[in-house]
Amino acid sequence: MTESVHVLKHPMTKYIREDRQPWIYCSGCSIGIVTGMVARAIDNLGLDFHKTVVVSGIGCTGRTSGYFKTGTYHTTHGRAIAFAEGAKIANPELEVIVVSGDGDIAAIGGNHLIHAARRNIDMTVVCINNFNYGMTGGQFGPTTEHEKYSQTSPRPIGNIEHPFNLVKLAASSGATFVARWTAVQARRGTRSIEKGIKKKGFSFIEIIGACPTEYGRMNRLGDGLAMHKHLLEVAEIQNGLPPHEAELDYEKRIVCGEFVDIEKPEYTEVLREMQRKLKE
Amino acid sequence: MPKRIMFTMGDIACAEGALSAGCRYFGGYPITPATEIAEWMSQRMPELGGAYVQYEDEIASITSVIGASWTGVKAMTATSGPGVSLMLEAVGLAVMTETPLVLVNIMRGGPSTGQPTRGQQGDVMQAKWGSHGDYQIIALTPASVQEMFDQTVQAFNLSEKYRTPVFVLADETVGHMRERLVIPDKKKLKLEYRKQPTIDPSEYLPFKPDDDLVPPMALFGSKYQFYATGLTHDERGYPSDKEDVQIRLITRLNDKILKNADKIIDVERFMLDDAKIAVISYGTPSRSAKKAIRDAREQGIKVGMLRLKTVWPFPEEQVAELASEVDHIIVAEQNMGQVYYMVKAFAAPTPIHLMTKPAGMPQLPNEILDKIKEIKSI
Amino acid sequence: MSRYEVRFGGFGGQGIVTMAVILGETVSLIEKKQCVQTQSYGPEARGGATKSELVIDDVEVDYPKVQEPDVFVAMSRAAYLEYVDGLKDNGILIIDEDLVEVEGDLPDGIKIYKIPATRIADVDVGVKQATNVVMLGALTAITGIVTPEGLKKQIVERWPRFKDTNLKALELGLKAGKEAVPTSA
Numbered sequence: 001m002t003e004s005v006h007v008l009k010h011p012m013t014k015y016i017r018e019d020r021q022p023w024i025y026c027s028g029c030s031i032g033i034v035t036g037m038v039a040r041a042i043d044n045l046g047l048d049f050h051k052t053v054v055v056s057g058i059g060c061t062g063r064t065s066g067y068f069k070t071g072t073y074h075t076t077h078g079r080a081i082a083f084a085e086g087a088k089i090a091n092p093e094l095e096v097i098v099v100s101g102d103g104d105i106a107a108i109g110g111n112h113l114i115h116a117a118r119r120n121i122d123m124t125v126v127c128i129n130n131f132n133y134g135m136t137g138g139q140f141g142p143t144t145e146h147e148k149y150s151q152t153s154p155r156p157i158g159n160i161e162h163p164f165n166l167v168k169l170a171a172s173s174g175a176t177f178v179a180r181w182t183a184v185q186a187r188r189g190t191r192s193i194e195k196g197i198k199k200k201g202f203s204f205i206e207i208i209g210a211c212p213t214e215y216g217r218m219n220r221l222g223d224g225l226a227m228h229k230h231l232l233e234v235a236e237i238q239n240g241l242p243p244h245e246a247e248l249d250y251e252k253r254i255v256c257g258e259f260v261d262i263e264k265p266e267y268t269e270v271l272r273e274m275q276r277k278l279k280e
Numbered sequence: 281m282p283k284r285i286m287f288t289m290g291d292i293a294c295a296e297g298a299l300s301a302g303c304r305y306f307g308g309y310p311i312t313p314a315t316e317i318a319e320w321m322s323q324r325m326p327e328l329g330g331a332y333v334q335y336e337d338e339i340a341s342i343t344s345v346i347g348a349s350w351t352g353v354k355a356m357t358a359t360s361g362p363g364v365s366l367m368l369e370a371v372g373l374a375v376m377t378e379t380p381l382v383l384v385n386i387m388r389g390g391p392s393t394g395q396p397t398r399g400q401q402g403d404v405m406q407a408k409w410g411s412h413g414d415y416q417i418i419a420l421t422p423a424s425v426q427e428m429f430d431q432t433v434q435a436f437n438l439s440e441k442y443r444t445p446v447f448v449l450a451d452e453t454v455g456h457m458r459e460r461l462v463i464p465d466k467k468k469l470k471l472e473y474r475k476q477p478t479i480d481p482s483e484y485l486p487f488k489p490d491d492d493l494v495p496p497m498a499l500f501g502s503k504y505q506f507y508a509t510g511l512t513h514d515e516r517g518y519p520s521d522k523e524d525v526q527i528r529l530i531t532r533l534n535d536k537i538l539k540n541a542d543k544i545i546d547v548e549r550f551m552l553d554d555a556k557i558a559v560i561s562y563g564t565p566s567r568s569a570k571k572a573i574r575d576a577r578e579q580g581i582k583v584g585m586l587r588l589k590t591v592w593p594f595p596e597e598q599v600a601e602l603a604s605e606v607d608h609i610i611v612a613e614q615n616m617g618q619v620y621y622m623v624k625a626f627a628a629p630t631p632i633h634l635m636t637k638p639a640g641m642p643q644l645p646n647e648i649l650d651k652i653k654e655i656k657s658i
Numbered sequence: 659m660s661r662y663e664v665r666f667g668g669f670g671g672q673g674i675v676t677m678a679v680i681l682g683e684t685v686s687l688i689e690k691k692q693c694v695q696t697q698s699y700g701p702e703a704r705g706g707a708t709k710s711e712l713v714i715d716d717v718e719v720d721y722p723k724v725q726e727p728d729v730f731v732a733m734s735r736a737a738y739l740e741y742v743d744g745l746k747d748n749g750i751l752i753i754d755e756d757l758v759e760v761e762g763d764l765p766d767g768i769k770i771y772k773i774p775a776t777r778i779a780d781v782d783v784g785v786k787q788a789t790n791v792v793m794l795g796a797l798t799a800i801t802g803i804v805t806p807e808g809l810k811k812q813i814v815e816r817w818p819r820f821k822d823t824n825l826k827a828l829e830l831g832l833k834a835g836k837e838a839v840p841t842s843a
Contacts, residue, residue: 086347
């Protein structure tokens with residue numbers, strides 16, 4: 001007599017390359033949660049997955065694209081948005097999603113972020129901000145707060161520099177949809193990613209995440225569970241707040257919500273209009 | 281629509297060549313002396329349903345070209361040395377992910393900002409070795425306005441056929457000079473397109489090569505799913521730090537160019553049949569050499585030229601064969617000696633004489649003639 | 659015709675580059691000879707002396723740049739001083755006599771033609787911007803490197819909107835060239 005064993009699969013498995021499991025992420029890391037948020041957003045919208053392209057750069061979050069079972073590309077450091085622009089402009093039928101980290105998007109790729117936002121090219125950028133370069137072992141980055149410790153901002157002072165506020169940066173660069181959530185606000189975050197994908201324009205969604213292995217350890221923030229609990233405690237939902245008031249103070253207050261949702265002519269649509277006019 | 285026959289610049293011939301080859305995406309950043317290509321493209325691309333996109337820098341420009349290429353659109357960028365310096369990161373990415381693209385370098389004086397409005401051929405080695413790691417590249421060296429058109433078409437064909445970035449390396453003089461350009465009838469142009477997979481998507485291995493060492497390329501938006509990465513990857517496209525995976529991938533990426541070198545390389549043998557002295561040259565200096573050779577022939581000196589229309593992969597066999605035919609070889613290039621070292625590697629023990637010119641004008645015909653006469657008297 | 663080299667020099671705004679281009683178009687597209695046009699680029703093309711050149715031949719032009727011009731058309735003093743060197747023995751020097759004076763030593767046997775091109779354009783054509791077309795007319799009449807008909811055809815092709823002005827400028831330039839009497843240095 002044989003007994004069939006029913007294997008319970010995660011409902012998002014259909015979008016994920018199972019042959020690439022296990023994930024490379026450390027336990028307690030937020031990137032897996034955000035990968036799930038992106039998959040659920042795709043699922044909720046019922047996107048044609050073949051027409052969806054997932055692009056990422058270098059770093060822990062940069063590995064995200066490789067887990068999605070569609071056309072995916074892993075660029076050099078910082079260039080995910082630049083690559084995505086070329087793909088979207090060359091084939092506007094594609095739904096282009098960039099998932100990458102704060103170092104990739106805002107330091108080495110910062111110039112591409114602000115200019116893609118300025119051009120208003122239709123794509124959705126999901127930036128997981130864990131306040132440091134995790135993959136290289138925990139160095140400070142463009143979002144590391146002042147006087148926080150890292151492998152390259154040691155005691156007694158910690159980080160000499162000051163962080164970017166990515167919501168403010170994206171909003172002032174011209175993004176037409178800007179939101180911020182923490183990794184624990186998975187449903188709200190997913191909804192914003194859905195809105196970002198639906199938006200005809202440049203969408204930027206920052207997800208504040210935990211890196212217990214590096215950043216958490218060096219700043220004594222506890223393990224992954226403790227860090228995520230902390231994110232829940234300090235998250236303050238302020239939908240519709242002007243983006244320049246969307247403060248981020250890791251210890252006390254992380255303002256979350258959707259801050260920008262505006263309409264502006266989108267690059268590929270204007271280009272197609274130009275092509276049409278020239279044909280006449 | 282431009283006319284089929286034009287009196288126009290090398291830069292514009294290059295742009296028209298790209299359009300005739302089917303290029304419908306240009307990502308670029310303005311730079312002298314390649315700006316005319318961008319300007320022409322900004323007008324022509326939208327007319328043809330394509331895109332001219334001006335990026336914030338050269339890094340974004342070429343990376344976007346890679347992105348465009350993965351949608352199946354033929355794509356290019358054009359720049360000069362300072363821009364190439366920035367683009368080399370992405371050249372490596374394109375090599376590693378086997379992305380067809382064309383990179384035009386209208387070479388100006390360097391290093392650094394150098395002489396923006398003056399030509400030089402200082403970027404030959406940069407094209408070959410500029411990005412890190414072991415790889416092969418294809419680089420073509422046109423010497424006239426017509427060749428700017430023809431070899432840009434050829435660059436697209438080679439990039440599609442071998443799934444690799446291809447350089448068009450033209451010096452500023454060729455880029456900016458005006459000559460007659462005849463745009464061939466579209467039906468007469470032989471165009472190559474990358475192979476696409478035909479097997480069942482469940483069996484598709486994105487980096488499994490065919491017998492020609494080139495894997496069929498799936499596109500974004502197709503029924504095939506794939507992961508392309510700059511990391512060393514196996515045939516599935518998955519990253520690997522295993523030694524055998526690295527060896528297999530790097531060997532294949534090199535071999536797909538080197539083992540097809542005879543199909544890629546193009547040279548012109550000019551008055552070489554009875555030559556005792558041979559000039560090796562490319563780009564504008566080869567035109568000085570032609571005049572010098574014609575003048576020398578009038579004086580009864582048996583001299584000819586091997587003109588390189590392809591510098592990478594290097595025409596090793598052609599140079600070795602030449603070395604067995606002649607007593608002396610003169611290498612005339614507009615730099616401090618770059619192709620010279622390659623010639624030395626394959627022409628020994630035939631004596632090789634270098635004529636350098638690290639300045640805005642190529643060697644003058646009479647300078648090359650003097651050198652020919654000097655060597656004749658040895 | 660064997661290799662023939664033409665050099666134009668002047669200041670930015672005179673249409674120096676255009677002169678060589680339209681002459682090159684006429685040679686290449688209408689009279690079906692070989693030719694290559696090059697020019698000076700960069701800071702010197704703005705305000706200072708600017709240069710544009712043409713090499714014409716019945717066979718393939720090998721070396722593309724001018725080495726010893728057979729004819730030099732000088733339309734500013736700065737350009738004259740900067741680019742007069744290399745003018746071939748027994749060559750032709752054409753100057754806008756209101757803007758350029760012959761200075762310094764010239765090679766042997768140079769024939770100098772003085773054409774008041776700017777004045778003709780300004781006074782007789784009524785459009786100062788047509789100076790370069792006046793000078794092209796004079797050059798054509800003096801050297802015969804292209805036919806007046808060929809040049810006319812190309813001018814109409816290139817500037818259909820300004821056809822009348824430019825054809826008038828061309829006629830007056832051809833006439834001035836025909837009537838000009840060469841002097842030696």
